[in-house]
Amino acid sequence: MAKDYDSRRLVHIGAERVSNVSSTDFPGHYPNEDHSWNLQKFKERLQVKIQRLSNRSIDFDLVGVDASIANAFRRILIAEVPTIAIERVYVWDNTSVIVDEVLSHRLGLIPLNIDPALMAFKSHTDDVATDRNTLVFNVDITCTRNPNPPPPKPNEEPSPSDLYLNHELLSKHLVWKPAGDQESVFEGLSPPGPTNPNIVLAKLRPGQAISMELHAVKGVGKDHAKFSPVATASYRLLPHIKITKPIPPPLGKKFQKCFSPGVIKIDPNTGEVSVDEENVRKDSVSREALRHPEFADSVELSRVRDFFLFNIETESAYPPERLFPEAVRVMREKISIIRNAAEALKAQLEGTTDVEMVEA
């Protein structure tokens, strides 16, 4: 039988409306119940469980927190976890068809494999570049004709890669120029460069050349999307399906088709229709079942309000499993700022000193 959740934890999903949206577990909502925040209780309820981990993405469950907390992490992942990206481009020569501004924009969007922890923020945009806050790359490429191209094949256009040398500017053509003690800082790590070596930045033809110096700095996604470490950082709520009335076996197949594949199982012998608890998270909650009058009162659809199925895809130097802790770290920093400010305020109320927001 289906795993039952406390009905207070469920967001009810009807054919035309979603109800029971807000959480109710705060003090004073239910008479004679204590809902004051309690670390012990929170610890008991809190669960984090990794479901899937790959090179580029992670799926994990975050259970037992309020939506505001889960959402705060999502937002921080997109906008406030710092990464390194190219911010300044000094063009010495660019005779390609792509104009300077567009090429610079394209360069900025290249994900770099540099651990942001090794770099410092530039405290101000006009700050001088130092070996602590800036990494320098060089690009120098000239397209020429291939002096000995392979013999042309009949009925085939010769490909540019046969005819020319350096006919494409790829992300791998970025050459790191270590400055100051950067060489020692990055020792033992893979040399700074793009995470993907094969991003086409510009196409070239004989006689065209590109020569530039690129400065990469640390930044955050709210400034520009190129600093965002994630491709996707989102969550959804765990679907919950409750069959209230047995589905007659002849309608089993039809009922099954109302849900995402694998969500509903049918016993091959008895024809009994039930929800596959393992796979219920796969459901898209399309509400298709509610459109059919024969199923409308046999099933209850809902989502679990504090059961977040997170999915994060990295597009930066961070491995996927490091992103969430990184977001937690940023969150704690923010909290400490607030705490410092709050304490200063408290001190002021007691003493006479001016309130000052403490910089991170």
Next chain:
Amino acid sequence: MSAAHGREITEQAQPQQPPLKELGLTEPVKTVEDKWQLLPYFLQVKGLVKQHIDSFNYFVDTDIKNIVKANNKITSDVDPRFWLKYIDINVGFPDRNEMETVEKKVTPHECRLRDTTYSAPIIVTIQYTRGKNIVQRNVNIGRLPIMLRSKKCVLTGKSESELARMSECPLDPGGYFVVKGTEKVILVQEQLSKNRIIVETDSVKGVVQASCTSSTHGGLKSKTYVATKKGRIYLRHNSIHEDVPIVVALKALGVQSDKEILLLTAGNTEAYKIAFSANLEDAAKLGVFTRQQALEYIGTRVKVNRRVVGPRRPAWEEALEALATIVLAHVPVSGLDLRPKAIFVATMTRRVLMAMDDESMVDDRDYVGNKRLELAGQLLALLFEDLFKTYNSNLKSAIDKVLKKPSRTTEFDAYNTMQFQGDHLTAGFVRAISTGNWSLKRFKMERAGVTHVLSRLSFISALGMMTRISSQFEKTRKVSGPRALQPSQWGVLCPSDTPEGEACGLVKNLALMTHITTDVEEEPIIQLAFMLGVEDIRLATGTEIYGSNTFVVNVNGTIIGLTRHPTRFVTQFRRLRRANKFSEFVSIYVNHHHRAVHIASDGGRICRPMIIVENGLPKVTSEHIQLLKEKKLVFNDFLRKGLVEYLDVNEENDTYIALYESDITLQTTHLEIEPFTLLGAVAGLIPYPHHNQSPRNTYQCAMGKQAIGAIGYNQFNRIDTLLYLSVYPQKPMVKTKTIELIGYDKLPAGQNATVAVMSYSGYDIEDALILNKASLDRGYGRCQVLRKNATLIRKYPNGTFDRLADAPIDENGVVQKRYDIIQSDGLAGVGERVDPGDIYVNKQSPTNASDNSFTGQAASVPYKNTPMTYKSPVAGHIDKVMITDTENEQTLIKVLIRQTRRPELGDKFSSRHGQKGVCGLIVNQEDMPFNDQGINPDTIMNPHGFPSRMTVGKMIELLAGKAGVLTGKLQYGTAFGGSKVKTALQYNP
């Protein structure tokens, strides 16, 4: 084409049932698969702008020769022995009109860049007397601007790589001119047909009138009316002061007997006889009984162009001349046999009588079959004729001037006189095309706004301009008739593509398969008609003409004879046309109202191809299409084999056309090639237009032209006044067959966006849009603006000249900030950033440039700064700097300055369904909504835009687009077809 194409067609073909089951035919009917495949091959031979090019080719090859032939002799009033004759005229290929150039060939792109005119020399072969000899020589009399991609253009028939070498885009349609560096289009002009009788009524005044505008080659244009006035019928013409009673007019034309007049006009219809009889009495009251009396009557009322010399002629002679040459000038008069003209006038009278009797016999002026389209070739022909005549009269007076001198040292050679005739023709052409004023006093023509600058806002706007038709009607008149959508526009004029407001319905656009005819010689057609048994009209009397089983045969509006077997005649005539015995553009149809057969071979008729159906079976079969795909057949073979034929709007009335093969019955005569061709090129870009409310498609047609995208493969080589380019244009996810046919998928304008339809933040009310800041960061909607800045480095008449100077150094030895991008040649470096106030061309001019008394050393004069300063508030970059010479040897400098822009608040965005909106808010990615899959939209559209606008096509496009993204295949939203919603919904990951 792609596999998706094939699939789409089979989907369409499925519901087709064997159509002739009920007719008892047993063998299964094969459907013609992919009959739309004819379309790309049709567009190969008759592209979208082919009408312009065809008409220009006709002018250059044929018409220009006819004009010269009609004005081919110059004589001298002084020396009767002198004559000069034009033997031939030829237009060469465009070349550089500069003396010292070695390489004479010129490309249109060079003309665009150098602000010159893409023109070719006009060479005449003349024969003239020099002393006692007759000499033949070739003379260049001027230069004719050449239409791009016409026969005389260097681009015609070139491969893609050859075009690339000439900096030309292979997708550019051509059909326009390059005059003084600007691209000019001569718009198609819509007019009422010439040489045809049109009957109109004025219900307020109770007037019925038949009018006919005569237009002949080299002749005058005049309008003749036969109109009622107080129950009487009169002939009215500009060259006659007073209305002439119709009976008097007919008598003057040689029909003396009252009986004959009655027969020719009223025939044997009693009602008409009664209505007409009063006119006979009037003539008797006026005392006009004989032809002589009639001529005297008219003669006293003719406006006489007094010639200076010669004795005064008697009135009857003036009348005879006016009737023979001015009134209804298009009806041929041989000798002084005015019989055909009398019959024409009688026919007009009869049409008036018919309309008086029966309201429904009045013609519809707005009917497309009564319209003719005037193209670039015709307009240029008129212009050339005018210029050529002036040229000849100038030449004649110049020759007379020389010959007048009693004694000459050398023998007079007219060739030398011609050399000094200046560039009257060249200047005339350039002036007319660059200003758009066609004011030809000789032909009583006064038209402004004939030409327009080709809009290069986007590829579509340029293409849309080439198919545009402007109407001659006044825009201020508050009549709805000419503006309304005419049923006869079906298939030839786009029902959606017309502007809103002032010019609504007056400016139209051609549909995809429309072709406009050029003149076909009518003499052989007349001969052919006689051979097919038509009886000569001159042998017929009124009884026969209006006999119960006779039909009058007209060729181009002129009555040539009678036939007693109209159906047989028409069938035989068509059979000969399908057998390719004469031009496929000659049309024939029966007008049962007027009991007449009309043959038309004149230019400017709108027609389109259709598949011929015989005995309930289309003549084009799948085998033919297969051969077409294998390139063993071309479109013209279909015409030659009689599988497909062109029908003009009038002939369409004689046919029974099936829209789909399943609709074919035994009566069917033709089958449409493809229903979506009833839309034009611009409306063809709309996906699922058949699901939209019709005004939305019209709005989209206006808006599609403003889309920023790619303009042509040569866009980075162009230096236009203003050019908008998209940084990342994308081909649409949901395309249409029209898109592929016109190459919009190769030069797209727009991007595919992830759209959420939901309300958000309140900054999206009244059609505002929300944009995702992260999408903008990643390049969504980014565009470039390129602006041209040009200046001349002039040489002045007093010997002084402008100069370029390097950046000045101030007292501290540093270059001022505003000069910092100037290099040593006085011009800004390419790639440099230009800030507001910066100088990018450091030009200096002599202070005494206009002082013509100055005689000193040009190098010693004082100079003042006349720099070009960057005025825009936003910084830009120098994209290109060009230094060249103009045609008159002045140095021309063009600097192209580029700005790259990212979307901001207030920028306009639109889908392809007339759903435009401005950006109301830019939202950070983390604040945007996301779905279960974590997808963020690029843009949020307010759902209130849907219910009242009913753009269901947009919703289907959203579905098809998403299905296409998920399956990784482009979808089709072709009008009256396209990917089905059902298939989009059946996507299964």
